[in-house]
Amino acid sequence: MKVEAHKVARLHAILWGIFSLGGMIAAFLLPVLIYLTAIAYPFNLWPFNGTRDPSFLITGHRLGALFIFVTIAGSLYHGIFRFQSALTEVGLIKYRRALEAVGYFVIFVGIIVLGYYLATWYLNGTIT
């Protein structure tokens, strides 16, 4: 049982490392993405004051799809990891394991779906 605990702790250390990386991503890359999709595009502001729109982020350059993947996957991971710990702090500590399971499930599904769409675009030239 002691060996098991050590392995779980080691896994958690890595999960925390990814969470930390996600925090960097959410801090440095997410603001500009939200600006582009929720302010620049709906209100016709720079750089979407011409003909381009947010879909160009994926169709324009290879780097764009990578940017979307890193930003959304990193932010999703960080957000869910932290939110599930915040929930345990407001009285739900009893349901900790269940919250973690649900959290990681949502992260897993989210990243798979995101990766699938972006990979489809990358390989087929169309996101459908």
Next chain:
Amino acid sequence: MSQDIATIRVTRYRPEKDSKPYFQEYKVPYRHDMVVLDALNYIKAEMDGSLTYRWSCRMGVCGSCGANIDGEPKLTCASFLHDFKGRTITVEPMANFPVVKDLVVDMEDFMEKLVKIKPWIIREKETPPEQGEYKQSAQELERYSQFSSCINCMLCYAACPIYGLNEKFLGPAATALAYRYIEDSRDQGKDVRFPIVHEMEGVWECTLVGECSVVCPKGVDPMLAIQKAKILGATNAIKSILMPRGGR
């Protein structure tokens, strides 16, 4: 001559008499240079000898007199009455610890954790005294000296909501002390301490509330020690997967 009066509301809990705690108010003559400990001592000497609390050095180095004053963990010997709004001050036992009587808390859990992290220099092989002392440069000392300032007052545990929610959490002071030894160039006990610090109830419970470092009377900054320990833990875990036999 009218005298300035301060009102001290103290938690009373006498397990042999009461099943519940209650507040008792005492009116104490106020001087500008009084600290809360002075008020408690006055109460015990002149008004109510049954009031029970810990104190010793009365100058902020022994770590005995921690309490929650107006809701914040503070040393009673270091809390001037004039720093609080109004002349009514509430003194409660330190949060997150079981109360034995009045303001005295049960320190058992904390003491166990201090011992658990093995707070002594661990060498792979001790060199005999004839070979002289273990030398350490000023830079090497600086890497850990801040974390060696801890007076074990436990205010950081009283301030930490995570410890309040989960008693198994190793906690700020114990982790800072473990980190003090991890960073000490004379110590060779990483193999022993890392598993303790990096277990699930070790640093991973911490969510960076940061109150521990805010209340620490000695500037130890346990939050910093925990964060650095987390980074060590994450890099170690990755290393142990990428290089299972090699590198440290």
Next chain:
Amino acid sequence: MGDNKRYPELRRRVSPGWWTASRHYAMYMVREWTSLFIAVYSLIFIYGLSLWATVSRANFLNFLKNPAIIGFSLAALVFTMYHAVTWFYLLGAISPIKIGRSKTKPWQALVLNLVLLVIVSYLAIWLLILR
């Protein structure tokens, strides 16, 4: 202090509202709950992409123009910036840089990283949209 506790100790439980006790705790809770907006925005974005994949690109773009989505995204932006600011400050507190005999302060790391954020954002727009 031995095991002979003849009288019961008082055990005080932490209530779910513990964080309302002080401003520090409340600001900490706000900081943690910004994560909800970050996570939900990410999920909304993925949902938007699924509209593109299953319906049409125009559908995705209309989705972005939905007032409710814009409203939520703006709130998410505010909270993401709050996350960024608190994150940069923490970076400064955890990894001060030694310059000569003194160390950098957290607010300096905050300013430096905010400048970096502006640079990175502009670079992203230049590399991905303007080119």
